[in-house]
Amino acid sequence: AHTEADAHPRSNFPYTQAACRGGETSALAHLQSYLTPPWPDRYKQSRNALQGQHTSSHWSPWLATGAVSARRIWAQLQAYEQQHGSNDGTYWLWFELLWRDNFRMLHLQHGPQLYAARGLSNLPKPSHFPKDFARWCSGQTGEPIVDAGMRELAATGFTSNRMRQIVASFLVHDLSCDWRAGAAWFESQLVDFDVQSNQGNWLYVSGRGTDPRVGRRFNPAKQTQDHDPQGRYRQVWLA
Ligand SMILES: Cc1cc2nc3c(=O)[nH]c(=O)nc-3n(C[C@H](O)[C@H](O)[C@H](O)COP(=O)(O)OP(=O)(O)OC[C@H]3O[C@@H](n4cnc5c(N)ncnc54)[C@H](O)[C@@H]3O)c2cc1C
Known part of the structure:
Protein backbone atom coordinates (compact mmCIF):
# COMPACT_ATOMS: atom_id res chain seq x y z
CA ALA A 1 0.00 0.00 0.00
CA TYR A 115 -8.39 -14.19 18.31
CA ALA A 116 -11.85 -14.61 19.84
CA ALA A 117 -13.99 -11.51 20.41
CA ARG A 118 -13.59 -11.69 24.20
CA GLY A 119 -9.92 -12.62 24.05
CA LEU A 120 -8.98 -14.18 27.39
CA SER A 121 -11.47 -12.10 29.35
CA ASN A 122 -15.03 -12.49 30.55
CA LEU A 123 -15.90 -9.04 29.28
CA PRO A 124 -18.88 -8.69 26.95
CA LYS A 125 -18.16 -8.98 23.25
CA PRO A 126 -17.02 -5.66 21.79
CA SER A 127 -19.39 -3.32 20.01
CA HIS A 128 -18.48 -1.90 16.59
CA PHE A 129 -19.39 1.22 14.64
CA PRO A 130 -18.19 0.97 11.03
CA LYS A 131 -18.42 4.70 10.31
CA ASP A 132 -16.35 5.60 13.35
CA PHE A 133 -13.90 2.87 12.45
CA ALA A 134 -13.53 4.32 8.92
CA ARG A 135 -12.91 7.80 10.39
CA TRP A 136 -10.24 6.33 12.66
CA CYS A 137 -8.51 4.53 9.77
CA SER A 138 -8.32 7.68 7.68
CA GLY A 139 -7.28 9.96 10.54
CA GLN A 140 -10.52 11.93 10.66
CA THR A 141 -11.86 11.36 14.15
CA GLY A 142 -11.60 15.02 15.16
CA GLU A 143 -9.14 14.19 17.98
CA PRO A 144 -5.91 15.87 16.70
CA ILE A 145 -3.30 13.63 18.36
CA VAL A 146 -5.10 10.49 17.15
CA ASP A 147 -5.61 11.84 13.64
CA ALA A 148 -1.94 12.78 13.38
CA GLY A 149 -0.90 9.27 14.41
CA MET A 150 -3.30 7.55 12.02
CA ARG A 151 -2.14 9.72 9.13
CA GLU A 152 1.49 8.96 9.91
CA LEU A 153 0.67 5.24 9.96
CA ALA A 154 -1.19 5.37 6.63
CA ALA A 155 1.51 7.45 4.93
CA THR A 156 4.60 5.64 6.16
CA GLY A 157 3.69 2.24 7.64
CA PHE A 158 5.33 3.11 10.93
CA THR A 159 4.51 4.95 14.11
CA SER A 160 6.07 4.95 17.58
CA ASN A 161 5.01 2.60 20.35
CA ARG A 162 3.48 5.51 22.29
CA MET A 163 1.38 6.53 19.30
CA ARG A 164 0.26 2.94 18.71
CA GLN A 165 -0.99 2.87 22.29
CA ILE A 166 -2.77 6.21 21.98
CA VAL A 167 -4.61 5.35 18.75
CA ALA A 168 -5.45 1.78 19.83
CA SER A 169 -6.86 3.00 23.12
CA PHE A 170 -8.93 5.64 21.34
CA LEU A 171 -10.49 3.08 19.00
CA VAL A 172 -11.36 0.67 21.77
CA HIS A 173 -12.19 2.91 24.72
CA ASP A 174 -13.41 6.16 23.14
CA LEU A 175 -15.01 4.98 19.88
CA SER A 176 -16.12 1.63 21.40
CA CYS A 177 -15.06 -0.28 18.30
CA ASP A 178 -13.95 -3.89 17.97
CA TRP A 179 -10.29 -4.26 18.90
CA ARG A 180 -9.89 -7.00 16.26
CA ALA A 181 -10.76 -4.53 13.51
CA GLY A 182 -8.00 -2.27 14.82
CA ALA A 183 -5.55 -5.17 14.83
CA ALA A 184 -6.53 -6.00 11.23
CA TRP A 185 -5.99 -2.37 10.16
CA PHE A 186 -2.54 -2.38 11.75
CA GLU A 187 -1.79 -5.64 9.96
CA SER A 188 -2.59 -4.01 6.62
CA GLN A 189 -0.46 -0.93 7.34
CA LEU A 190 2.60 -1.70 9.47
CA VAL A 191 5.99 -2.30 7.87
CA ASP A 192 6.92 -4.18 11.05
CA PHE A 193 3.71 -6.21 11.28
CA ASP A 194 4.29 -9.19 13.54
CA VAL A 195 1.26 -11.30 14.31
CA GLN A 196 2.13 -12.14 17.92
CA SER A 197 3.26 -8.65 18.94
CA ASN A 198 0.32 -7.03 17.21
CA GLN A 199 -2.38 -9.31 18.62
CA GLY A 200 -0.77 -9.30 22.06
CA ASN A 201 -0.61 -5.52 22.25
CA TRP A 202 -4.20 -5.09 21.05
CA LEU A 203 -5.37 -7.58 23.67
CA TYR A 204 -3.39 -5.71 26.31
CA VAL A 205 -4.77 -2.27 25.40
CA SER A 206 -8.33 -3.59 25.27
CA GLY A 207 -8.06 -5.35 28.62
CA ARG A 208 -8.64 -8.79 27.12
CA GLY A 209 -5.20 -10.26 27.67
CA THR A 210 -3.45 -11.35 30.86
CA ASP A 211 -3.12 -7.87 32.36
CA PRO A 212 -5.24 -7.73 35.53
CA ARG A 213 -6.32 -4.16 34.73
CA VAL A 214 -9.56 -3.89 32.76
CA GLY A 215 -8.19 -2.03 29.77
CA ARG A 216 -5.66 0.71 29.33
CA ARG A 217 -7.39 3.93 28.41
CA PHE A 218 -4.99 6.66 27.40
CA ASN A 219 -6.48 10.10 27.92
CA PRO A 220 -5.82 11.93 24.63
CA ALA A 221 -5.60 15.36 26.32
CA LYS A 222 -3.03 14.13 28.83
CA GLN A 223 -1.06 12.28 26.15
CA THR A 224 -0.99 15.43 24.03
CA GLN A 225 0.23 17.47 27.00
CA ASP A 226 2.89 14.92 27.93
CA HIS A 227 4.21 14.00 24.48
CA ASP A 228 3.40 16.83 22.08
CA PRO A 229 3.06 19.93 24.26
CA GLN A 230 4.22 22.32 21.54
CA GLY A 231 2.24 20.66 18.79
CA ARG A 232 5.25 19.83 16.61
CA TYR A 233 4.15 16.30 15.85
CA ARG A 234 0.59 17.37 15.12
CA GLN A 235 1.88 20.13 12.85
CA VAL A 236 3.85 17.62 10.80
CA TRP A 237 0.93 15.25 10.23
CA LEU A 238 -2.12 17.48 10.22
CA ALA A 239 -0.71 20.14 7.89
C1 LIG B 1 -1.50 -1.67 19.38
C2 LIG B 1 -0.05 -2.06 19.15
C3 LIG B 1 0.28 -2.85 18.05
C4 LIG B 1 1.63 -3.23 17.83
N1 LIG B 1 1.94 -3.99 16.72
C5 LIG B 1 3.23 -4.39 16.54
C6 LIG B 1 3.59 -5.18 15.40
O1 LIG B 1 2.76 -5.54 14.54
N2 LIG B 1 4.90 -5.52 15.25
C7 LIG B 1 5.87 -5.17 16.18
O2 LIG B 1 7.04 -5.50 16.00
N3 LIG B 1 5.53 -4.45 17.27
C8 LIG B 1 4.27 -4.04 17.47
N4 LIG B 1 3.95 -3.27 18.58
C9 LIG B 1 4.99 -3.07 19.63
C10 LIG B 1 5.84 -1.81 19.50
O3 LIG B 1 5.05 -0.68 19.28
C11 LIG B 1 6.89 -1.91 18.40
O4 LIG B 1 7.61 -3.14 18.50
C12 LIG B 1 7.91 -0.79 18.49
O5 LIG B 1 7.27 0.47 18.47
C13 LIG B 1 8.88 -0.88 17.33
O6 LIG B 1 9.80 0.17 17.34
P1 LIG B 1 11.29 -0.07 17.80
O7 LIG B 1 11.88 -1.23 17.07
O8 LIG B 1 11.99 1.24 17.68
O9 LIG B 1 11.11 -0.49 19.33
P2 LIG B 1 12.02 -0.30 20.61
O10 LIG B 1 11.28 0.57 21.56
O11 LIG B 1 13.39 0.13 20.24
O12 LIG B 1 12.09 -1.77 21.26
C14 LIG B 1 13.06 -2.75 20.84
C15 LIG B 1 12.34 -3.99 20.36
O13 LIG B 1 11.59 -4.56 21.44
C16 LIG B 1 10.36 -5.09 20.95
N5 LIG B 1 9.23 -4.36 21.54
C17 LIG B 1 9.20 -3.07 21.97
N6 LIG B 1 7.98 -2.75 22.48
C18 LIG B 1 7.23 -3.87 22.34
C19 LIG B 1 5.89 -4.19 22.67
N7 LIG B 1 5.05 -3.31 23.26
N8 LIG B 1 5.43 -5.43 22.37
C20 LIG B 1 6.23 -6.35 21.78
N9 LIG B 1 7.51 -6.11 21.46
C21 LIG B 1 8.01 -4.89 21.73
C22 LIG B 1 10.36 -4.91 19.45
O14 LIG B 1 10.87 -6.09 18.86
C23 LIG B 1 11.32 -3.74 19.25
O15 LIG B 1 11.93 -3.74 17.96
C24 LIG B 1 2.62 -2.84 18.77
C25 LIG B 1 2.27 -2.03 19.86
C26 LIG B 1 0.94 -1.64 20.04
C27 LIG B 1 0.61 -0.76 21.22
Missing part, protein backbone atom coordinates in the same frame (compact mmCIF):
# COMPACT_ATOMS: atom_id res chain seq x y z
CA HIS A 2 3.00 2.32 0.51
CA THR A 3 4.96 3.81 -2.35
CA GLU A 4 8.37 5.41 -2.87
CA ALA A 5 6.75 8.80 -2.37
CA ASP A 6 5.82 7.83 1.20
CA ALA A 7 9.41 7.68 2.36
CA HIS A 8 9.56 11.40 2.79
CA PRO A 9 11.69 13.15 5.39
CA ARG A 10 8.83 13.14 7.88
CA SER A 11 8.92 9.36 8.14
CA ASN A 12 10.15 7.74 11.34
CA PHE A 13 11.22 4.76 9.26
CA PRO A 14 12.01 5.87 5.68
CA TYR A 15 12.24 2.36 4.32
CA THR A 16 13.11 3.22 0.74
CA GLN A 17 16.35 4.89 1.84
CA ALA A 18 19.41 2.66 1.62
CA ALA A 19 19.91 2.48 5.39
CA CYS A 20 16.38 1.16 5.92
CA ARG A 21 16.27 -1.46 3.17
CA GLY A 22 15.28 -5.01 3.91
CA GLY A 23 17.64 -7.94 4.33
CA GLU A 24 20.34 -9.07 6.71
CA THR A 25 23.09 -6.70 5.54
CA SER A 26 21.02 -3.59 6.31
CA ALA A 27 19.72 -5.18 9.50
CA LEU A 28 23.20 -5.79 10.88
CA ALA A 29 24.44 -2.37 9.81
CA HIS A 30 21.46 -0.77 11.51
CA LEU A 31 21.94 -2.89 14.63
CA GLN A 32 25.49 -1.57 14.93
CA SER A 33 24.53 2.01 14.20
CA TYR A 34 22.00 2.01 17.05
CA LEU A 35 24.32 0.10 19.39
CA THR A 36 26.67 3.06 19.42
CA PRO A 37 26.90 5.54 22.30
CA PRO A 38 24.86 7.48 23.23
CA TRP A 39 21.73 5.91 21.68
CA PRO A 40 21.15 2.85 23.90
CA ASP A 41 22.03 4.88 27.00
CA ARG A 42 19.32 7.40 26.14
CA TYR A 43 16.69 4.83 25.23
CA LYS A 44 14.69 4.98 28.46
CA GLN A 45 14.35 8.76 28.25
CA SER A 46 13.69 8.94 24.51
CA ARG A 47 11.56 5.88 23.77
CA ASN A 48 8.24 7.65 24.24
CA ALA A 49 9.03 10.44 21.80
CA LEU A 50 6.65 10.58 18.85
CA GLN A 51 9.15 11.64 16.21
CA GLY A 52 12.81 10.93 15.49
CA GLN A 53 15.01 8.19 14.09
CA HIS A 54 17.15 7.57 17.18
CA THR A 55 14.47 7.84 19.83
CA SER A 56 14.01 4.08 19.80
CA SER A 57 15.92 1.26 18.13
CA HIS A 58 13.75 0.74 14.99
CA TRP A 59 14.78 -2.90 15.01
CA SER A 60 11.20 -4.08 14.57
CA PRO A 61 10.92 -4.11 10.74
CA TRP A 62 13.98 -6.35 10.46
CA LEU A 63 12.85 -8.53 13.35
CA ALA A 64 9.41 -8.88 11.77
CA THR A 65 10.84 -10.02 8.44
CA GLY A 66 13.36 -12.37 10.02
CA ALA A 67 16.37 -10.39 8.76
CA VAL A 68 17.81 -10.45 12.28
CA SER A 69 16.92 -12.53 15.34
CA ALA A 70 16.13 -11.33 18.85
CA ARG A 71 18.83 -13.72 20.08
CA ARG A 72 21.44 -11.99 17.95
CA ILE A 73 20.31 -8.55 19.10
CA TRP A 74 20.47 -9.70 22.69
CA ALA A 75 24.04 -11.00 22.21
CA GLN A 76 25.14 -7.70 20.69
CA LEU A 77 23.41 -5.74 23.40
CA GLN A 78 25.36 -7.72 25.98
CA ALA A 79 28.59 -7.00 24.08
CA TYR A 80 27.67 -3.30 24.13
CA GLU A 81 27.13 -3.44 27.89
CA GLN A 82 30.49 -5.09 28.41
CA GLN A 83 32.24 -2.43 26.38
CA HIS A 84 30.34 0.70 27.39
CA GLY A 85 28.66 -0.28 30.65
CA SER A 86 25.06 -1.18 31.42
CA ASN A 87 22.46 1.38 32.43
CA ASP A 88 18.69 1.82 32.54
CA GLY A 89 18.66 2.39 28.76
CA THR A 90 20.29 -0.93 27.91
CA TYR A 91 18.15 -2.65 30.54
CA TRP A 92 14.91 -1.34 29.01
CA LEU A 93 15.93 -2.39 25.52
CA TRP A 94 16.36 -5.92 26.81
CA PHE A 95 13.10 -5.66 28.72
CA GLU A 96 11.19 -4.65 25.56
CA LEU A 97 12.59 -7.64 23.73
CA LEU A 98 11.13 -9.71 26.56
CA TRP A 99 7.69 -8.25 25.77
CA ARG A 100 8.12 -9.59 22.27
CA ASP A 101 8.95 -13.02 23.67
CA ASN A 102 6.09 -12.80 26.12
CA PHE A 103 3.56 -12.42 23.31
CA ARG A 104 5.05 -15.45 21.58
CA MET A 105 4.68 -17.41 24.79
CA LEU A 106 1.07 -16.23 25.11
CA HIS A 107 0.35 -17.67 21.66
CA LEU A 108 1.85 -21.01 22.63
CA GLN A 109 -0.27 -21.04 25.77
CA HIS A 110 -3.62 -19.85 24.41
CA GLY A 111 -3.56 -20.18 20.61
CA PRO A 112 -6.85 -19.37 18.81
CA GLN A 113 -8.49 -18.02 21.97
CA LEU A 114 -6.40 -14.86 21.49
